[in-house]
Amino acid sequence: MITDTETVNIEPNSDERTGGDDGAAGVKLELKEYMNSYAGLLFLAGAVIWLDQWTKALVRSQLSLSETWMPLEWLAPYARIVHWRNRGAAFGMFQEAGGIFTVLAVVVAGIIIYYYPRVPKKDWLFRLALALQLGGALGNLIDRISFGYVTDFLSVGNFPVFNVADSSISVGVGLLLLGSWLSDRAEKKARLDAGGPEMEEAPSSG
Numbered sequence: 044m045i046t047d048t049e050t051v052n053i054e055p056n057s058d059e060r061t062g063g064d065d066g067a068a069g070v071k072l073e074l075k076e077y078m079n080s081y082a083g084l085l086f087l088a089g090a091v092i093w094l095d096q097w098t099k100a101l102v103r104s105q106l107s108l109s110e111t112w113m114p115l116e117w118l119a120p121y122a123r124i125v126h127w128r129n130r131g132a133a134f135g136m137f138q139e140a141g142g143i144f145t146v147l148a149v150v151v152a153g154i155i156i157y158y159y160p161r162v163p164k165k166d167w168l169f170r171l172a173l174a175l176q177l178g179g180a181l182g183n184l185i186d187r188i189s190f191g192y193v194t195d196f197l198s199v200g201n202f203p204v205f206n207v208a209d210s211s212i213s214v215g216v217g218l219l220l221l222g223s224w225l226s227d228r229a230e231k232k233a234r235l236d237a238g239g240p241e242m243e244e245a246p247s248s249g
Contacts, residue, residue, distance in 0.1 A: 080160040084174050091178025095207040096185060099194040102126050111198075127195040127204040148184040152177055168222035175215035182208030 106112055106126035113123040155177045162169050183206075186193040195204040 080164075083170060084156075084159050084177065087171065087174035088178035088181065091175060091207065091211045092182045092185070095178070095182035095211070098196070098207055099186065102196040103194060106196075121200055123198045124196050125198045125204060127198075129193045129195045129204070130191070145184065145187045148180045148187070151180050152184070155180075166222065166226075168218055168225070172215045172218035172222060175211045175218065179208040179211035179215065182206075182211070 102124065103126065106124070108126050108128065111119075111123050111125045113119040155173050159170065159173050159177075162173070164170075183193045193206065193208075195206045195209070197206060197210070198204045
């Protein structure tokens, strides 16, 4: 019998304590790996955003609107720096749809941030493509929110004027397509290698 003055101490057994510790450690490890997976995305996208915003600020401070600059006269017919404003999509398309592309940039950025840690580390080409696309999307989004337009300044031949963010998005799309092609090629090769011995052992129709 237990009297009122006696105290009963009930301690969890060693298995319960170990299970709780292991669970907490597992959650911390999983969270650490999850955050580490974002390190590459934040670094590359951040570098693109910094370069994009720095070059745009430099153009706005040094050139008046529509002013062109190219110190090498022989190169001027082919490439030049020009201060231009773009209220549409990349490369000057859809000038009346700036608001739509602002919302679209937010949606695309959210999808990339959500999907990025789910891409295996071995698929580094896909990760690089997503980081470049995120940096480009956010670089132009900052312009739209800050000024209501995007600053463009790279002019090559008769191609529409563009900027660092546009280039980053385009390179990212190219790398995404290249990664998909290489992945499909590797899968087809693996299937052929797996089916090769069976095809050799199969009797001929003659």
